[in-house]
Amino acid sequence: MAFWLGFLLTIIYVAVIAIDIAWPELYPPQFKKWCEPIPGLLVAILAWNIVTIVDSLLTNDKVDQKLESVETKNKETFDAANKSLSLLHDITLRLKDYSGLTPIAVGVSNMNNFFIYLPFYVANKFKFFEQEDLKVTLKSFKNDDKAFEALLNAEYQFAITDPGMIINNIGSGRIIAPLVTKVAVWGLSKKSIVIPSNLSAVVTYPKPSTAFEVVKHWLESKGLSEGIIKQLSADEIVNQSDEIVRHYDLICVTEPERSWFEKKYTELSFSIDFHKELYKEEQFNFTAILTTQRELEYNQEVVKRFLKALRLSYNLIYAALPNTPTYNQITEAAKDSSISTYPSKLGHDLDIDMARRIFEQLRSNLYFSKTVVYNSEQKRGLINAIKLRQSSLPATLTVNSFVDSYLIDAQERFQLTV
Numbered sequence: 001m002a003f004w005l006g007f008l009l010t011i012i013y014v015a016v017i018a019i020d021i022a023w024p025e026l027y028p029p030q031f032k033k034w035c036e037p038i039p040g041l042l043v044a045i046l047a048w049n050i051v052t053i054v055d056s057l058l059t060n061d062k063v064d065q066k067l068e069s070v071e072t073k074n075k076e077t078f079d080a081a082n083k084s085l086s087l088l089h090d091i092t093l094r095l096k097d098y099s100g101l102t103p104i105a106v107g108v109s110n111m112n113n114f115f116i117y118l119p120f121y122v123a124n125k126f127k128f129f130e131q132e133d134l135k136v137t138l139k140s141f142k143n144d145d146k147a148f149e150a151l152l153n154a155e156y157q158f159a160i161t162d163p164g165m166i167i168n169n170i171g172s173g174r175i176i177a178p179l180v181t182k183v184a185v186w187g188l189s190k191k192s193i194v195i196p197s198n199l200s201a202v203v204t205y206p207k208p209s210t211a212f213e214v215v216k217h218w219l220e221s222k223g224l225s226e227g228i229i230k231q232l233s234a235d236e237i238v239n240q241s242d243e244i245v246r247h248y249d250l251i252c253v254t255e256p257e258r259s260w261f262e263k264k265y266t267e268l269s270f271s272i273d274f275h276k277e278l279y280k281e282e283q284f285n286f287t288a289i290l291t292t293q294r295e296l297e298y299n300q301e302v303v304k305r306f307l308k309a310l311r312l313s314y315n316l317i318y319a320a321l322p323n324t325p326t327y328n329q330i331t332e333a334a335k336d337s338s339i340s341t342y343p344s345k346l347g348h349d350l351d352i353d354m355a356r357r358i359f360e361q362l363r364s365n366l367y368f369s370k371t372v373v374y375n376s377e378q379k380r381g382l383i384n385a386i387k388l389r390q391s392s393l394p395a396t397l398t399v400n401s402f403v404d405s406y407l408i409d410a411q412e413r414f415q416l417t418v
Contacts, residue, residue, distance in 0.1 A: 103135035104302055107156035109147040111209065112140045112234045113341040115255035115358055116184045116287065117160055118334045119368055123313040125333035132305035140341050142233055144209050148173065148290065157295050158306060162210040163288035163382060164389040166406055170397075172292045175407045177307055178369040178378050180287035183279065184362075185211045186258045187272035188251045196222040203244055204252035206231035210286055213388045214274050215252045221278070238346045241265070255358050256338050260346050263354065283381025289372075296408065304414040307372045311416060317368055322360070331355040373411045382407065 106129070110117060120138070123129055129136045139156075141147045148165035150156045152172055159165070166173025185204070187193070202219070205211045216226040230248065237244065237257060244251055245265050250272070253261065261268055275284060289310070295303055320327040335355035339347040362368060374382060386399045393402055410416045 103130070103133050106134045106136045106158065106302065106306065107150075108136055108138045108158045108160060109150035109156045110138065110140055110160040111142060111144050111147050111205075113138075113337050114184075114234075115334050115338050115355075116180050116362065116367065117337075118330070118359065118362070119179060119310060119313045119317060120160060121333040121337040122317060122330055123309045124337075125329060126313070126316065128309035128312045129306070132309050134302070134305055134309065143206060151290060151292060154294075157291060157299065157302065159290040160287060161290060162208075162213075162385065163285055163290065164210075164213075164386050164392075165208075166290060167386075167389055167392045167402075170394070170402075170406060172294065173406065174291055174293055174296060175288050175382070176291050176303065177289040177310065177372040177410060178285050178287075178374060178381070179289055180367055181283045181285060181369050181378060181381055182365070182367045183214055183275035183284045184254050184286050184367055185214050185252055185274050186254075187215075187274065188253070188258065188261050188268040189249060189270045189272075190245070190267050191249070192270050193250065193272055196224060199224060199249045200228055201230065201248045202228050202250040202252060203230040203232055203237065203248045205234065205237075208389075210385070210388075211252060211254060214278070217388060218272075218274055218277060234341075235343055238343045241345070255362065256342075256346065256350050256354070259354055259358050260349055264349065279384060282384060283377055285378065285382040285385040288382070288385075291408075296413075300413075304416070307410055307414060307416055311372045314368065314370055314372065317363060318370060328352075331359050334359060372416055374407060374409070379403065379407070 108120070110120075113121075124136060124138075139150070141150055144162040144165050145168060147159045147161040148168060151159040152169060160179060163175045166175065187202075191198075193199070196219075199219075202215065204215045207213070207216075212229065212231065215229060219226060219228070232240065232244075234253075234257065237251075237253060238260075241261065241264070245261075245268065251261060251268070252274075262271075278284075289307075291303055316326065317330060320330055331352060332355070335350055335352060338355075339350055342350075369378065371378075382403055383399055386393075386402055390399055393399070397405070
């Protein structure tokens, strides 16, 4: 501001001197006396401006130096933060590696390695159990009740099976998470099932499997008896497939048998979706994760870690985009795990393309649970599943009281929210 004021006064003074030289008669003598101090004043202002300018330049230089110093410190802080985060990340990875620790052995039982148990296979494939310091071993027992009986043995801590199986031992069994939330059984036939009364021979898995109970329930709703059901294991259904297709009106199977039959026997051109037939838009807890009261009392941390690993798997299944490495690994996990317990007759035909089709069909129709916590909708699905076995409940229990008593709330018990 001072600079511009001095500059303006100087311009005015130079203009006055120039006019005086050109036309000296314009200014009276008195005016010239008044102007005599002006040169000195201007010199003082000019000197002050010079000092101000120099000081400003020096100040700017100091500011620049300070800004440079601040930037340097900021960069050092940023680099230090990055190093800290990197160190923290490395430490976290080392902690999750558990390479210096002995993993906790965990036994898991199931009926068979059906494709629908995909979330478990994914948790294994992507080492989610390993990250929780769990070494998981899976064994198939060929029926739901046998899978539950194995759970009562201390060698097994979890069972992938029908939630209604705990009716067999309500003192020990507990339901902790949903796995499959729709009826994953389909009926295949060479002829239209518009008039079910024409059915005389039906084949499915043996009682007390969920599949058997579902097919029985459907037949009874059509006025037919369970007496027409031929009970065969998954291996027998595959090995005797030619004879079954020739002699049976309705073949009731889950995946991958369903897709395998449809591909191998093109004459099976009609199908029944038992979920739509019986439950429409409601859920049905076809398969659940079971544990025991013993595990909840003495190994609660192990139960929590198991559910945390499954939670990651559930999220990954619905997040994976088609034709990505993750998506391909998911389908490979399902294919490889399913093949491991089926006769080679099916294994040779279950290629990656079939596995992708099965996965996409199940995922797009929301057969897999999205959460390890039973929300209100899934709880209704659990009630639907228990109703199939209502006749086996103790006289003191209703379906609702049974669910309230033997369903463990993972959100409340383990602080798991999804």
